[in-house]
Amino acid sequence: MSRLVVVSNRVGDPSKPSSGGLAVALGDALTKSGGLWFGAGEVVDAATPTDQRLHLKPLDNKVTLATLDLSREDYDGYYRGYANGVLWPVFHYRLDLAHFESGHLDAYRRVNRQFAQALASLLQPDDIIWVHDYHLIPLAAELRALGCQQRIGFFLHIPLPPQLILAALPGHDWLMRALFAYDLVGLQSEADMVHLRRYLVAEAHAEELSEHSFGAFNRMLRAGAFPIGLDVDSFIAMAEAPPAQETLATLRQQYAQRQLLVGIDRLDYSKGLPQRMKAFRTLLERHPETRQQATLVQIAAPSREEVEAYGDIRRELESLCGAINGDFSELDWTPIRYLHKPLEREAVPGLYRAAKVALVTPLRDGMNLVAKEFVAAQDPADPGVLVLSRFAGAAEQLTEALLVNPYDTDATAEAILHALKMPLEERQLRHQRMLANIREHDVHAWQRRFLETLMDVSPA
Ligand SMILES: O=P(O)(O)OC[C@H]1O[C@H](O[C@H]2O[C@H](CO)[C@@H](O)[C@H](O)[C@H]2O)[C@H](O)[C@@H](O)[C@@H]1O
Ligand SMILES: O=c1ccn([C@@H]2O[C@H](COP(=O)(O)OP(=O)(O)O)[C@@H](O)[C@H]2O)c(=O)[nH]1
Numbered sequence: 001m002s003r004l005v006v007v008s009n010r011v012g013d014p015s016k017p018s019s020g021g022l023a024v025a026l027g028d029a030l031t032k033s034g035g036l037w038f039g040a041g042e043v044v045d046a047a048t049p050t051d052q053r054l055h056l057k058p059l060d061n062k063v064t065l066a067t068l069d070l071s072r073e074d075y076d077g078y079y080r081g082y083a084n085g086v087l088w089p090v091f092h093y094r095l096d097l098a099h100f101e102s103g104h105l106d107a108y109r110r111v112n113r114q115f116a117q118a119l120a121s122l123l124q125p126d127d128i129i130w131v132h133d134y135h136l137i138p139l140a141a142e143l144r145a146l147g148c149q150q151r152i153g154f155f156l157h158i159p160l161p162p163q164l165i166l167a168a169l170p171g172h173d174w175l176m177r178a179l180f181a182y183d184l185v186g187l188q189s190e191a192d193m194v195h196l197r198r199y200l201v202a203e204a205h206a207e208e209l210s211e212h213s214f215g216a217f218n219r220m221l222r223a224g225a226f227p228i229g230l231d232v233d234s235f236i237a238m239a240e241a242p243p244a245q246e247t248l249a250t251l252r253q254q255y256a257q258r259q260l261l262v263g264i265d266r267l268d269y270s271k272g273l274p275q276r277m278k279a280f281r282t283l284l285e286r287h288p289e290t291r292q293q294a295t296l297v298q299i300a301a302p303s304r305e306e307v308e309a310y311g312d313i314r315r316e317l318e319s320l321c322g323a324i325n326g327d328f329s330e331l332d333w334t335p336i337r338y339l340h341k342p343l344e345r346e347a348v349p350g351l352y353r354a355a356k357v358a359l360v361t362p363l364r365d366g367m368n369l370v371a372k373e374f375v376a377a378q379d380p381a382d383p384g385v386l387v388l389s390r391f392a393g394a395a396e397q398l399t400e401a402l403l404v405n406p407y408d409t410d411a412t413a414e415a416i417l418h419a420l421k422m423p424l425e426e427r428q429l430r431h432q433r434m435l436a437n438i439r440e441h442d443v444h445a446w447q448r449r450f451l452e453t454l455m456d457v458s459p460a
Helices: 017-033 072-091 102-120 139-145 163-167 172-181 190-202 232-240 242-254 273-286 308-328 345-354 369-377 409-421 424-440 443-456
Strands: 004-008 035-044 054-058 063-071 128-132 151-155 184-187 207-210 213-216 219-225 259-266 294-301 336-339 357-360 385-389 402-404
Touching: 004 017, 004 102, 017 035, 017 443, 035 072, 035 102, 063 072, 063 102, 072 102, 102 139, 128 139, 128 443, 139 151, 139 172, 151 443, 163 172, 163 190, 172 219, 184 190, 184 443, 190 207, 190 213, 190 219, 232 242, 232 345, 232 369, 242 345, 259 273, 259 345, 259 369, 259 409, 273 294, 273 308, 273 409, 294 308, 308 336, 345 369, 357 369, 357 409, 369 385, 369 424, 385 409, 385 424, 402 409
Parallel strands: 004 035, 004 128, 035 063, 128 151, 151 184, 184 219, 259 294, 259 357, 294 336, 357 385, 385 402
Antiparallel strands: 054 063, 207 213, 213 219
16 A cells, blocks of 8 residues: 655644644544655754754654754745745735745745655655645645656645735746646635636636646646545544543633633634624624623734734734723623633633634634634534634535624624524534534545545546
8 A cells, every 4th residue: 555645844743732723634634544744844053964854753653754954044934934924925815914035935945845855765656645735835846856756646725815816926827837746736615726727727828628627738737625624533532531621610610600702723814813803892892781791712822923924913913902801891800811822732622612602703714623623622412603704714614603704893793792692402503514514524534535536646
């Protein structure tokens, strides 16, 4: 049987709280199948010889972790400068936040080449290679240039923006052409697939060979929507384990007289946190009966703090939370408990379960696993309600959530009120349907579907 080689920028311990959804999902997926997981290692001195930068470490008996150390200059240019200073904002429709600098693009190309060189030395002829996310779009082209003929698939965890937004990215033609070195490209949602199709036909002049295959540059590209899921059983097991149960017991005791709402996000401008706070403020203003009752626990895990836009969003969020607490708090009640630190993974399900309502309101999000985790963590007999942005990839599957437009403050406030007042029967029905959906489309089904489709494609 072929070995699975997964490549992603972030690798490692999926139990680390701030890892984000990608590392969590890949950790879960790889634990079942076994294989090699390759990604970025430490930042080291530029003088460190290449042969001392690659490290191999068995994670458990089935997964080996391979990491490549990078110099400070390369890592900054590639991760902070290009991946998170250009691709992340553009792909989340935020051209206004993108800082284009040619040096960063050079570092992005250099690091992708270094990754390819180090990875090529570890590959076996019948490996199946699965590359993840925007940090590594040109990796297959670099591997092909080194003569690698293995099947290579690519999965984009973030949204793919509409044609004209993508076309505003300097060098978009080079970047998108690099996708043709893959045998299969996976996206999170059908909406992303519509954008890809339109881009390929209009900008790359690709021939649409079928709904999911495109011809251009003398190659054929297959692409499709493969929405990522959870390891539902292990998440439920984590919800029942002592750390989550202890968190649940503490929160239940503390909030016995209140209605708890929860938000758990990386502190990222794509997550719509200021808009969420404005909607919560509107709720308190317009519906005084919610005062002294509704309490929002907002975890905002520090993320990519070396990127300027992340500092700005922190200041904006903290000013909004401070003003709401200043205006509405009473001696015995504070409306928002804002935590600027990650919550350890084992405690996360306890917080979800203690909450009556989850606010998952990104302005744009590839998937958003928090939405799915909240559903998985609920007690089916008395489940909480999910208020979900229609602009999260997860909204294509979780149609029984209360779907909102996060830019519409008033409507979001009304949806929160609806969630707080929803009768038990309606909560149960909505939860039942969403749980069935996330069970059917779990992380294992995601991995299976993607890899089976990749195996069906004739290799390069
Ligand atoms: O690695 P970081 O820079 O700390 O960021 C964490 C991850 O954020 C992004 O996650 C995306 O993938 C999730 C799983 O598919 C998805 O649910 C979410 O909507 C995406 O934003 C990023 O794409 C990852 O590469 C990062 O590791
Ligand atoms: O303080 C935190 C914040 C987030 N997470 C986890 O990080 C992941 C976030 O993934 P999501 O897809 O929602 O968004 P991303 O951060 O990847 O954009 C989820 O598994 C969360 O439970 C966590 O464990 N602790």
